[in-house]
Amino acid sequence: MKSGLTLGIETSCDETAAAIVKDGTEVISNVVLSQIDIHQKYGGVVPEIASRHHIEAIFPVINEALDKANVSLEDIEVIAVAYGPGLVGSLLVGVAAAKSLAFATQKPIVGVNHIEGHIYANFLDGQSVTPPLVCLTVSGGHTDLLLIPRLGEYEIIGRTRDDAAGEAFDKVARVLGLPYPGGPQIEKLALEGNKGAIHFPRGLQEHGNFDFSFSGLKTAALNYLNQAKQKDEMVDLPDFAASFQWAIIDILTEKLMAAAEKYGVNQVVLSGGVAANSTFRNYVQKCVDERGLELLYPPVHFCTDNAAMIASAGYFRYNAGYRSDYSLNAVANLRLGDK
Numbered sequence: 001m002k003s004g005l006t007l008g009i010e011t012s013c014d015e016t017a018a019a020i021v022k023d024g025t026e027v028i029s030n031v032v033l034s035q036i037d038i039h040q041k042y043g044g045v046v047p048e049i050a051s052r053h054h055i056e057a058i059f060p061v062i063n064e065a066l067d068k069a070n071v072s073l074e075d076i077e078v079i080a081v082a083y084g085p086g087l088v089g090s091l092l093v094g095v096a097a098a099k100s101l102a103f104a105t106q107k108p109i110v111g112v113n114h115i116e117g118h119i120y121a122n123f124l125d126g127q128s129v130t131p132p133l134v135c136l137t138v139s140g141g142h143t144d145l146l147l148i149p150r151l152g153e154y155e156i157i158g159r160t161r162d163d164a165a166g167e168a169f170d171k172v173a174r175v176l177g178l179p180y181p182g183g184p185q186i187e188k189l190a191l192e193g194n195k196g197a198i199h200f201p202r203g204l205q206e207h208g209n210f211d212f213s214f215s216g217l218k219t220a221a222l223n224y225l226n227q228a229k230q231k232d233e234m235v236d237l238p239d240f241a242a243s244f245q246w247a248i249i250d251i252l253t254e255k256l257m258a259a260a261e262k263y264g265v266n267q268v269v270l271s272g273g274v275a276a277n278s279t280f281r282n283y284v285q286k287c288v289d290e291r292g293l294e295l296l297y298p299p300v301h302f303c304t305d306n307a308a309m310i311a312s313a314g315y316f317r318y319n320a321g322y323r324s325d326y327s328l329n330a331v332a333n334l335r336l337g338d339k
């Protein structure tokens, strides 16, 4: 059936999500059931608990997405599912659900790389994604700097050697006693702070190096808090948050701009949960404007994990002739470009 409707399914971490997207760009319905409340008391995602909740939620969430879109499974042209990277037990739930629906309805199925999904989130509000471009995907699990010469082709020009940027936010927030996920909490605290108050180190700052490292920053931030505690000194939390956040934003933006210049692209694209940070967006916007480049980033609700982005990436893959079969399996460490 040529309806142009894709059912997207996403269960790679702690969100059970399903969406119906038309022609890869028009979001008809988008249901995200977050497990944040459940994992908050542990300070991070507990994989075993996440997969159990996905199992309970997956079919109700898919049904809700179909109901909200006022369509039935029969109307769907293709089923797209994130099969990696992520937590293997979580991914398996989405993959098994997608395969069983595809088998029952004899619809085609397309496996999607979750990171590719984050990039395609930029298609969901009518933006024109036009390679060649450089894209920075910054989430809780990834910090990847990509050159995209053509749609569907990815060259990883830099990635984190240790923690992901979102992970650094989450770990420092946890030490501050802030709830998971830490990024939005630190962003809120930082609004009242001075980003120049404390100088935190930037990792791998040498020219021409597009890799990232956040473990030194994390250690420096934790040391700062410990030393203050030992000396019985008060920490100015907004200043601390603003300075810490700035150390991340500064190095991300510096490398993104250097990559845009080196590869001579006109478009710069942000994706992933950390791209929801408005201080980051605004600073990248300023730097991009100064260079006469164009910046794209998804609306905040499509930055964090959702299934509409998976449906979009899946639809474009499907149109390019790509199909998965029933041997599709979860791949925890799937890399962009892997088949």
Ligand code: KG4
Pocket: 013, 138, 139, 140, 141, 142, 165, 166, 167, 169, 170, 181, 182, 183, 184, 187, 272, 273, 274, 275, 276, 277, 278, 303, 304, 305
């Ligand atoms: O893309 P995402 O929802 O899940 C992964 O694929 O990891 O990203 C979640 C990450 C978390 O680490 C969270 O702290 C971070 O994105 N994040 C933010 C903000 N919103 C979410 N980090 C900084 N500022 C934000 N406003």
Ligand code: ZN
Pocket: 114, 118, 139, 140, 272, 273, 304, 305
């Ligand atoms: Zn993600």
